Amino acid sequence: PTGIVDYELVRVGDRRVVSVVASHGPFDGAAAEVNAKLPVVEGRFGLALGAGWQKYAFEYGNSEIDLSLSLAAQWRPVDGVEIIPFWDRYAVRSAEAAPLVFVDGPHLPPRFRRGRFFGQDWTDGENVGVNYGVVATAAPAPGWTLKGGLFRSVFESDRSFVDLYLDTDPAGVADHLIIADPPQRFASTSGELRLSRAFGAGRLRHTVHLVARGRDQQRRYGGSDVADFGEAVVGVPVDLPEPAFTFGPLTHDKVSQWTGAVAYQGRWGERLEVSGGVQRTRYRKTVEAPAAAPQEGRDDAWLYNLAGAWHAGPRLAVYGGYATGLEEGGVAPENAVNKSAAPPAIRTKQWDAGLRYALTPELKVVAGVFDVRKPYYNLDEADLYRELGEQRHRGVEMSLSGRIAEGLSVVAGAVLMRPRVSGEEVDAGRIGKIPGGQVKRLLIVGVDYRIPAVPRLSVNATLTSVGEREASRDNRLQIPARNVLDLGARYRFTVAGAPATLRVSVGNVFDKYGFRTNGSGVFTPLAQRRFSVSLAADF
Numbered sequence: 001p002t003g004i005v006d007y008e009l010v011r012v013g014d015r016r017v018v019s020v021v022a023s024h025g026p027f028d029g030a031a032a033e034v035n036a037k038l039p040v041v042e043g044r045f046g047l048a049l050g051a052g053w054q055k056y057a058f059e060y061g062n063s064e065i066d067l068s069l070s071l072a073a074q075w076r077p078v079d080g081v082e083i084i085p086f087w088d089r090y091a092v093r094s095a096e097a098a099p100l101v102f103v104d105g106p107h108l109p110p111r112f113r114r115g116r117f118f119g120q121d122w123t124d125g126e127n128v129g130v131n132y133g134v135v136a137t138a139a140p141a142p143g144w145t146l147k148g149g150l151f152r153s154v155f156e157s158d159r160s161f162v163d164l165y166l167d168t169d170p171a172g173v174a175d176h177l178i179i180a181d182p183p184q185r186f187a188s189t190s191g192e193l194r195l196s197r198a199f200g201a202g203r204l205r206h207t208v209h210l211v212a213r214g215r216d217q218q219r220r221y222g223g224s225d226v227a228d229f230g231e232a233v234v235g236v237p238v239d240l241p242e243p244a245f246t247f248g249p250l251t252h253d254k255v256s257q258w259t260g261a262v263a264y265q266g267r268w269g270e271r272l273e274v275s276g277g278v279q280r281t282r283y284r285k286t287v288e289a290p291a292a293a294p295q296e297g298r299d300d301a302w303l304y305n306l307a308g309a310w311h312a313g314p315r316l317a318v319y320g321g322y323a324t325g326l327e328e329g330g331v332a333p334e335n336a337v338n339k340s341a342a343p344p345a346i347r348t349k350q351w352d353a354g355l356r357y358a359l360t361p362e363l364k365v366v367a368g369v370f371d372v373r374k375p376y377y378n379l380d381e382a383d384l385y386r387e388l389g390e391q392r393h394r395g396v397e398m399s400l401s402g403r404i405a406e407g408l409s410v411v412a413g414a415v416l417m418r419p420r421v422s423g424e425e426v427d428a429g430r431i432g433k434i435p436g437g438q439v440k441r442l443l444i445v446g447v448d449y450r451i452p453a454v455p456r457l458s459v460n461a462t463l464t465s466v467g468e469r470e471a472s473r474d475n476r477l478q479i480p481a482r483n484v485l486d487l488g489a490r491y492r493f494t495v496a497g498a499p500a501t502l503r504v505s506v507g508n509v510f511d512k513y514g515f516r517t518n519g520s521g522v523f524t525p526l527a528q529r530r531f532s533v534s535l536a537a538d539f
Contacts, residue, residue: 027058048073050068050071081136096119102168120163126158154185187218205266336379348372373391376435459489460487500538
């Protein structure tokens with residue numbers, strides 16, 4: 001329910017593969033990408049290379065240019081040892097600042113023409129990000145595995161702008177401000193070392209992990225200057241002169257965190273799986289703001305998790321789990337008086353339980369319930385981003401995936417959630433009991449049909465249904481529910497003996513108009529009808 005992202009480094013293998021992707025759309029966007037897996041010494045050493053150029057075009061009519069390069073090596077100096085160093089760099093150029101619209105009362109912004117950029121050409125942002133490190137695995141003895149990783153990430157913004165339309169009235173008249181930021185920097189060094197021991201006999205298998213991890217993070221932000229351009233009308237382009245911005249001193253913050261953990265995974269026969277762990281983490285954060293005394297936040301926490309799964313039969317499995325965590329609480333949004341400030345880490349709790357049932361060998365359904373609790377951060381009445389209470393998300397999630405019939409596949413998911421906020425701010429009536437921007441009902445259904453008469457051709461459709469959501473912190477404004485349909489087709493063929501795929505798609509087929517929002521109360525338009533085509537081949 002809180003979201004999981006799983007990244008995996010490319011494995012080179014023993015076969016050379018060069019992948020080429022070219023695309024056009026949506027709008028006037030375009031992209032070209034080349035990736036290669038190059039075995040150098042069979043079974044011992046290989047290289048993975050990647051390069052890409054993308055022009056992203058958005059519903060506002062704004063665009064940006066992205067350039068990316070990546071390199072990874074896969075080295076097995078001896079049996080049982082693998083070392084993967086990696087490096088990647090991405091650069092963003094000409095990132096036009098999209099106007100951000102906020103309203104002055106319980107009403108939505110007026111409709112305006114999508115695709116016509118009404119920002120300023122001189123608000124082009126530029127930034128560069130670099131990630132590099134090494135991951136290594138060794139098996140020093142039977143049953144023993146040692147894994148380690150060391151990582152460095154640096155993000156530097158040379159120039160950036162925020163284009164704000166504040167207190168927009170029903171007619172679209174707003175207070176127009178543009179915020180300019182001097183160069184900003186984010187850097188993080190982190191690492192982990194894990195020793196695992198697997199043992200067991202017969203149908204009993206056990207694995208114990210000992211883990212040590214740490215990170216050092218530093219941010220340099222702030223120093224912004226604001227230009228007030230008076231009244232403006234949302235959606236109406238007006239060329240404004242670029243002012244001479246004067247920047248102030250920066251805020252520095254530093255985070256250090258060290259964690260030691262022990263974890264267990266066990267499988268008892270074919271029916272029961274259990275896992276659990278406990279960790280002790282030491283968290284320190286220091287913030288040094290201009291003309292203010294340094295502030296320090298600290299937390300020494302015991303965190304734990306426990307989960308299990310029971311395979312009741314070949315078609316049914318049930319699961320359950322509980323976990324506590326310590327995570328970053330996000331950063332203050334663009335319209336906050338403490339813009340870009342990051343509060344100390346927050347404690348979280350989550351439990352979930354459910355089942356997986358195989359309707360057929362190729363069609364499975366998963367259904368579960370969840371309860372997630374964490375501190376609630378948002379803007380108060382003075383537009384200060386701070387802790388306002390506790391938020392709790394309870395709900396049901398379901399999914400259906402697999403083949404329904406010959407040539408027909410489906411991937412469908414639904415979340416029904418009851419988000420709530422509690423605390424003094426809610427009791428005093430200063431904020432509503434439902435957090436802003438949260439989706440209470442989300443349904444996504446995707447189907448793909450491979451045409452029997454033309455087996456290389458398949459058509460697909462995706463329906464996204466979003467329920468009504470709160471659009472203001474006092475719960476007096478809601479965004480109506482909406483349904484959006486996307487269509488597409490794929491044609492598989494060969495070019496120069498290599499497998500290739502041509503894909504065409506149409507997003508928002510019926511050109512539905514609407515708005516999106518988040519916890520800060522900003523409104524952005526739903527992307528209009530759009531077309532795209534892409535060609536991919538593996539040589």
